[in-house]
Amino acid sequence: MEAIVDFALLAGLAAWAVAIVRLRSLFGAAMLFGIYSLHCALIFVVLDAVDVAFTEAAVGAGISTVLILGTLAITGIKLEVRHTRALIPLLITGTIGAALIYASVDMPLVxxxxxxxxxxxxxxxxxxxxxxxxxxxxxxxxxxxxxxxxxxxxxxxxxxxxxxxxxxxxxxxxxxxxxxxx
Amino acid sequence: MEHHIVLRVVAKLLIPVILLFALYVQFHGDYGPGGGFQAGVIFGAGLILYALIFGLQTIKKVVTPSFVHYMSGVGLLLYAGVGVISLFKGGNYLDYSFLSADPVHGQHLGILLIELGVGITVAFVMVSLFYAFAGYRQADLKVPPDTGHEATEKARDAVLEREPQ
Incomplete structure (x- = not known):
């Protein structure tokens, strides 16, 4: 049962991340970042780190969302779409991600x-x-x-x-x- | 925000509870989850919520910007000052055991004071960040409104890249 909850929470986190990357509206992305932080707070609660969950919910979902919206009010909410090849960044991210996953196998259990x-x-x-x-x-x-x-x-x-x-x-x-x- | 009656009423009900909860998290941090940092951000979030609903000018009458700036320093000074007091009492810097005759009582006192310092600094730094962002209006920069036309976009870019006055 616990594994199902963990898996569902982590899958949800990944889904929010993909949604934020794909979203072209900066306003929507800012709101999704708030939801992402709230989701992180849920994961911290599952990990019994209630103090961190408190902070994440108040700072991540509350104050930083307000600050991002304040920034958008100054800079405008349009994103310039650039179509460039992102091969090298993809390669670097993929390599580091694989290395981190490889290293996590040796880590002691929580x-x-x-x-x-x-x-x-x-x-x-x-x-x-x-x-x-x-x-x-x-x-x-x-x-x-x-x-x-x-x-x-x-x-x-x-x-x-x-x-x-x-x-x-x-x-x-x-x-x-x-x-x-x- | 003058027409959002639901938001205004709900905020009026919630803000005192949020501030009270922040104080609970602050002073109950020794026994339950929480502490100065968490209390500070909750308190700051409560004040920011008030500013969002009732306007920046309204909250600046109660919590003036200069008060916010002073208090962000006061918390840090309180924390560092507790360390200095423990130095004068004959212990190491931030060794709370020397604050009182009973070491355990000294630890309690020290933790209470430094958590209060953390809470004050965090809360008022958050509010001062919000003041800085929310007070930085386009009107002050003379930025043309975002209409979507190419010409105004160029004008906006030109103004926004310039050094703010």
Missing amino acids: GDPNAPANLHIVPDYIEGSATEIGIPNVVTSVLASYRGYDTLGEVTVIFTAGVGVLCLLGRGKPKRSRKPRG
């Missing part, structure tokens, strides 16, 4: 307790989350405490991205009257 990644430091985190930190949600204690530096870096990246967008798109006309501080 949630395998004997996988190398789950043997090194993960047991310490799982035990320490209850004793050292006292928080039931291991994800939070890893993100916020054991990997606090990484999360600080991530927040800095988000802040920097916001500043970058403000630099590019501007926050209104600059005030001419303001003099530089000496």
